[in-house]
Amino acid sequence: MNVVRSPWSVVGMTLSAMLFALCPSAEAQQPKKVTRIGYLSVTNPTAESTRTEAIRLALRELGNIEGQNIVIEYRYGDGKPNRLPQLAVELVSLKVDIIVAAGGTNVVRAAKNATKTIPIVMAGQGIDPVEAGFVKSLARPGGNVTGLTNLSIELGGKRLELLKEAVPKVARVAVLYDAAIPSSVNEVKEDLPVAARTLGLTIQPWEARATDDFDRFFAATGKQRADGLYVHGGGLMNVNQKRTISFALERRLPSMYVSRFFVDAGGLMSYAAEEAQSYRRVATYVDKILKGAKLAELPVEQPTEFELVINLKTAKQIGLTIPQKVLARADRVIR
Numbered sequence: 001m002n003v004v005r006s007p008w009s010v011v012g013m014t015l016s017a018m019l020f021a022l023c024p025s026a027e028a029q030q031p032k033k034v035t036r037i038g039y040l041s042v043t044n045p046t047a048e049s050t051r052t053e054a055i056r057l058a059l060r061e062l063g064n065i066e067g068q069n070i071v072i073e074y075r076y077g078d079g080k081p082n083r084l085p086q087l088a089v090e091l092v093s094l095k096v097d098i099i100v101a102a103g104g105t106n107v108v109r110a111a112k113n114a115t116k117t118i119p120i121v122m123a124g125q126g127i128d129p130v131e132a133g134f135v136k137s138l139a140r141p142g143g144n145v146t147g148l149t150n151l152s153i154e155l156g157g158k159r160l161e162l163l164k165e166a167v168p169k170v171a172r173v174a175v176l177y178d179a180a181i182p183s184s185v186n187e188v189k190e191d192l193p194v195a196a197r198t199l200g201l202t203i204q205p206w207e208a209r210a211t212d213d214f215d216r217f218f219a220a221t222g223k224q225r226a227d228g229l230y231v232h233g234g235g236l237m238n239v240n241q242k243r244t245i246s247f248a249l250e251r252r253l254p255s256m257y258v259s260r261f262f263v264d265a266g267g268l269m270s271y272a273a274e275e276a277q278s279y280r281r282v283a284t285y286v287d288k289i290l291k292g293a294k295l296a297e298l299p300v301e302q303p304t305e306f307e308l309v310i311n312l313k314t315a316k317q318i319g320l321t322i323p324q325k326v327l328a329r330a331d332r333v334i335r
Contacts, residue, residue, distance in 0.1 A: 035070045035290055038091035038099040038118075042077040042084060042107055042235030050261060051102060051123065051279055058283030064290065079211060079239030081180060084110035092118065098289055100282060101147070103235050104181050105132050112145060119295055121285045122147030124278040125233070127183050129300055138300040146298045147285050150273045155306070156187040157195030159256050159271045162308065163228055164199050166269060166326045167254040172202045174226035174253075176217055176244070178234040179207035187232070203230070214240050218247050229255040231262065241265055252318040263309045263334065268318070273303030274331075307331035 041048050052074070056066060064070045073094055075087035088110040091099055099118055101108045104125040111120045112134060122129065122145065129135045129149050136142035138149075164170060175192060177184040188205045196203045204224050206217045221229075229248050231237060237244070238261070245266045248255040257263060257270040281301060288298060311334040315322050327333060 033069070035064070035098075036094060036096040037070055037072045037286065038094070038096035039072055039074045039102060040084065040088055040091060040099060040107055040111055041075070041102040042079065042081055043103070043238045044076050044078050045074070047235075047238040047241065048076065048102060050264075051275075054276060054279035055100070055123075055283050055286075058280045059286060062283060062287040064283075064287060077235065079236055081106045081235065085113065088114035098286055100286065101145075104183070104233075106180060107235070108132070108134055108145065112143075116144060118144060119289045120145045120147070121282060121289070122149055122300070123282050124148035124150045124273065124275075124303070127181075132182070135300055138302070141295055141298070141300060144295060146295050146300055148278055148281055148301050148303075150278070150303050155258070155271060156191040157198075159230065159258070160192065160195045160199055160201060160203075162269065162271055162326070163230070163254065163256040164201065166310070166322050167228065167320065168323075170201070170228040170254060172204060172224065172226045173228035173230050174204045174206060174217075174221045174224065175230045175232070176206050176208060176214075176237070177232035178236045179209050180236075181232070181234045184232040184234065192230075201228075208236055211236070211240060214243055221247075221253075222251070226253065229253045231255060231257050231267075233258040249314070249317060252320075254318065254320060260307065260309045260332075263311045263314075266311065266314055268311055268314045268320075270309045272306060274305040274307045277305060278303065310334070 066072055073091060073096060075091055077083040077087060084106055092114045096118060099111050099120045100123055101111045101120050102123040105127050108122055127149055130137060134145045175188055177188050179185060192203050204226055206220060208214060208217065231244055241262060245262065255268045257267045259272050260270045260275055263270045285298060308330045309332045310322060310330045313334060
């Protein structure tokens with residue numbers, strides 16, 4: 001039996017098919033999940049810019065693009081550790097999926113006290129997370145904290161050795177450190193004195209707990225006739241970076257730092273873990289966790305590559321000639 005269809009019926013069916021084809025499927029209409037990443041730091045946006053940009057670019061390479069499928073909530077303490085607990089609570093209240101703890105013990109502790117369930121990724125400061133109670137072991141963290149730790153206590157002696165090789169006449173080294181950072185305190189009290197005796201150096205420790213302490217340190221250094229400077233890391237040091245570097249330049253003090261960040265800004269030397277690689281590894285941790293990896297399967301990593309960075313512009317400015325044998329060992333020279 002032949003069925004005769006009217007022209008209008010055919011047109012109607014055709015239009016219906018076209019409209020169906022143009023309509024997005026129910027699945028496609030579902031909005032893409034946007035992941036919220038919390039970033040907690042004791043410093044400020046300027047001091048953190050190198051690290052935040054490197055992590056953001058590494059995340060992008062892994063398919064996590066800010067403004068598309070991820071949103072990063074930044075919280076900065078501006079050099080005031082007492083602000084960290086409240087900032088961590090703010091991130092938790094925003095229901096972030098993960099927190100990057102970009103700092104030392106104070107930053108990680110603030111994040112961990114604020115949440116026992118949200119994954120926390122350490123961004124590679126010189127802390128011992130086992131000793132601090134953040135993880136059960138490096139191989140199996142066992143809680144909600146993992147990431148990188150630049151256990152750098154043993155590097156103190158190496159840094160003094162490199163400073164002595166670069167400036168053979170140095171005899172009295174002023175050591176500026178944050179008294180709130182256990183690893184810095186341990187290095188100053190245990191590691192540096194042993195290395196100093198071997199090298200024939202006298203170290204002059206000075207603890208800082210607030211920004212006001214820096215002016216007192218600058219004045220004391222002149223009275224103690226220091227002829228070298230060793231600056232530890234941490235949020236307080238980062239916030240006061242420009243002041244410290246300017247002081248070293250004005251006093252023509254050869255300076256050693258625990259981060260390339262200071263040398264890029266005008267410090268003389270640094271010996272530390274290769275930072276660019278560390279930042280990429282932070283992004284890798286974040287990506288793995290977002291893709292479902294369990295923290296128990298993500299052991300805490302320690303650095304395996306270290307770099308010596310020397311700023312020849314600064315050396316010239318303070319009237320110093322770096323021996324060629326030291327320059328030959330440098331991984332990067334700023335000319």
